[in-house]
Amino acid sequence: xxxxxxxxxxxxxxxxxxxxxxxxxxxxxxxxxxxxxxxxxxxxxxxxxxxxxxxxxxxxxxxxxxxxxxxxxxxxxxxxxxxxxxxxxxxxxxxxxxxxxxxxxxxxxxxxxxxxxxxxxxxxxxxxxxxxxxxxxxxxxxxxxxxxxxxxxxxxxxxxxxxxxxxxxxxxxxxxxxxxxxxxxxxxxxxxxxxxxxxxxxxxxxxxxxxxxxxxxxxxxx
Amino acid sequence: xxxxxxxxxxxxxxxxxxxxxxxxxxxxxxxxxxxxxxxxxxxxxxxxxxxxxxxxxxxxxxxxxxxxxxxxxxxxxxxxxxxxxxxxxxxxxxxxxxxxxxxxxxxxxxxxxxxxxxxxxxxxxxxxxxxxxxxxxxxxxxxxxxxxxxxxxxxxxxxxxxxxxxxxxxxxxxxxxxxxxxxxxxxxxxxxxxxxxxxxxxxxxxxxxxxxxxxxxxxxxx
DNA sequence: TGGGTATTTGAATCACGATTCAACAAACAT
DNA sequence: ATGTTTGTTGAATCGTGATTCAAATACCCA
Numbered sequence: 252x253x254x255x256x257x258x259x260x261x262x263x264x265x266x267x268x269x270x271x272x273x274x275x276x277x278x279x280x281x282x283x284x285x286x287x288x289x290x291x292x293x294x295x296x297x298x299x300x301x302x303x304x305x306x307x308x309x310x311x312x313x314x315x316x317x318x319x320x321x322x323x324x325x326x327x328x329x330x331x332x333x334x335x336x337x338x339x340x341x342x343x344x345x346x347x348x349x350x351x352x353x354x355x356x357x358x359x360x361x362x363x364x365x366x367x368x369x370x371x372x373x374x375x376x377x378x379x380x381x382x383x384x385x386x387x388x389x390x391x392x393x394x395x396x397x398x399x400x401x402x403x404x405x406x407x408x409x410x411x412x413x414x415x416x417x418x419x420x421x422x423x424x425x426x427x428x429x430x431x432x433x434x435x436x437x438x439x440x441x442x443x444x445x446x447x448x449x450x451x452x453x454x455x456x457x458x459x460x461x462x463x464x465x466x467x468x469x470x471x472x473x
Numbered sequence: 474x475x476x477x478x479x480x481x482x483x484x485x486x487x488x489x490x491x492x493x494x495x496x497x498x499x500x501x502x503x504x505x506x507x508x509x510x511x512x513x514x515x516x517x518x519x520x521x522x523x524x525x526x527x528x529x530x531x532x533x534x535x536x537x538x539x540x541x542x543x544x545x546x547x548x549x550x551x552x553x554x555x556x557x558x559x560x561x562x563x564x565x566x567x568x569x570x571x572x573x574x575x576x577x578x579x580x581x582x583x584x585x586x587x588x589x590x591x592x593x594x595x596x597x598x599x600x601x602x603x604x605x606x607x608x609x610x611x612x613x614x615x616x617x618x619x620x621x622x623x624x625x626x627x628x629x630x631x632x633x634x635x636x637x638x639x640x641x642x643x644x645x646x647x648x649x650x651x652x653x654x655x656x657x658x659x660x661x662x663x664x665x666x667x668x669x670x671x672x673x674x675x676x677x678x679x680x681x682x683x684x685x686x687x688x689x690x691x692x693x694x695x
Numbered sequence: 696t697g698g699g700t701a702t703t704t705g706a707a708t709c710a711c712g713a714t715t716c717a718a719c720a721a722a723c724a725t
Numbered sequence: 726a727t728g729t730t731t732g733t734t735g736a737a738t739c740g741t742g743a744t745t746c747a748a749a750t751a752c753c754c755a
Contacts, residue, residue: 275588276588277501277584277585277588278584279499279501279502280501280502349587355587358583358584358586358587359584359587360584361580361583361584361642361645361646362499362500362580362581362582362583362584362585363499363584364580364642364645364646365571365577365580365581365645365646366497366498366499368647370646371645371646371647374642374646375643375646375647375648375649378643378648401666402662402666406659406662409651409659410636410659410660410662410663412639413635413636413639413640413643413659414632414635414636414639416638416639416642417634417635417636417638417639418635420583420586420596420638421597421600421635423583423586423587423593424583424586424587424592424593424596424597425590425593425597426597426600427597429631437628437631437632437635438632440624440628440632441632441663441666441667444623444624444663444666444667445663445666
């Protein structure tokens with residue numbers, strides 16, 4: 252038998268398993284057995300911890316968002332220069348590639364958010380938090396005279412997050428000429444106009460091209 | 474018995490029924506019976522025309538995109554002034570409200586595009602077409618000295634479509650303070666910087682607020 | 696008008712995932 | 726050690742939607 256775990260530990264594992272399963276099979280198309288398998292358990296055990304599967308899915312989405320947001324924050328804390336901070340923040344909001352787990356999960360949610368209020372709220376909340384994050388960077392930069400904002404920080408923040416989101420979708424959909432690097436450059440194009448700062452890239456980009464490996468062949472569903 | 478239709482006619486009806494059903498139940502969560510009911514037929518009849526349901530779904534998505542694109546084109550053809558044309562184009566890319574059918578369907582597709590190559594290609598193609606549409610408007614405007622482009626037209630076009638897409642998601646997810654009007658203003662904020670044109674709104678906006686009716690209560694799925 | 700054909704129905708069947716639950720076993724307490 | 730608690734299994738059952746197909750019927754045409 253699989254090693255027993257405390258209720259709390261197992262629930263955390265299940266949340267993560269659900270997250271992985273949803274990325275593979277879709278936020279709504281995912282099956283109980285797929286989550287169980289991902290967790291190395293049987294379906295009965297999953298039900299023991301989450302009698303209503305929807306609760307698990309919501310928690311998994313919530314956890315995915317927290318993780319996404321925390322990872323971004325971790326990457327930018329400690330950067331003093333506002334311009335560098337802005338550049339790194341933009342990059343951190345984009346997927347590494349078409350298979351980036353964090354962004355994939357968020358994209359899954361987009362469609363469901365139109366039908367399900369809980370998901371809509373979840374996604375909206377994340378959006379607002381990211382806007383606030385950008386606003387802080389922008390205003391600090393303006394206060395330090397690094398940036399000369401051409402619009403109010405809310406407008407710029409909203410547009411920056413919007414651009415990130417949209418290019419995330421493009422990258423996940425494997426656009427042939429827009430990869431993470433290209434998206435960064437496109438978003439920076441706007442950021443330069445909005446901040447009046449040259450926002451020069453210094454560090455080497457994480458990836459160099461949009462072209463990608465042929466990817467692991469995997470059964471398609473719908 | 475339901476009135477008989479020619480194969481071609483019935484297929485067109487089914488494509489539209491599938492489109493409606495997907496908007497209600499999700500691009501992937503939709504069931505054969507729901508499509509049949511929407512078409513006023515039984516499941517057997519649907520299978521008679523589309524032995525593989527996936528073919529129908531793909532055609533429905535394709536049709537939805539064509540319709541979306543054609544509607545946009547119809548709205549802007551005949552507008553001579555580049556600035557007005559740009560403004561109307563931006564508005565036409567946004568949903569009327571959270572229940573806008575065309576955009577809802579596109580949003581449904583976003584998540585699936587990460588898992589399904591066909592859907593990814595479909596969505597990518599639409600994106601590129603829209604970018605090209607904007608590029609034309611921008612370049613004509615620049616040729617007429619109406620616009621002074623701050624970036625190359627491809628960058629501006631890509632960013633404009635990206636912004637539209639992203640605000641479409643926000644509106645569909647019922648963001649409390651971003652409705653179609655607010656989204657237009659946000660996107661115009663960027664467009665003004667990029668074109669050097671004031672892009673003043675003349676016609677009354679279609680809707681006046683982001684606040685919406687409480688909406689028809691409907692059973693939630695996932 | 697009547698025969699032929701294409702479309703649709705509806706019931707039967709199949710397939711698969713969710714749900715239940717008694718039995719079992721790992722950890723824990725004493 | 727032994728008993729108790731708690732997490733897990735696995736088989737049985739249930740429910741739902743997909744699939745099949747013979748029968749019924751609407752439409753077409755000679």
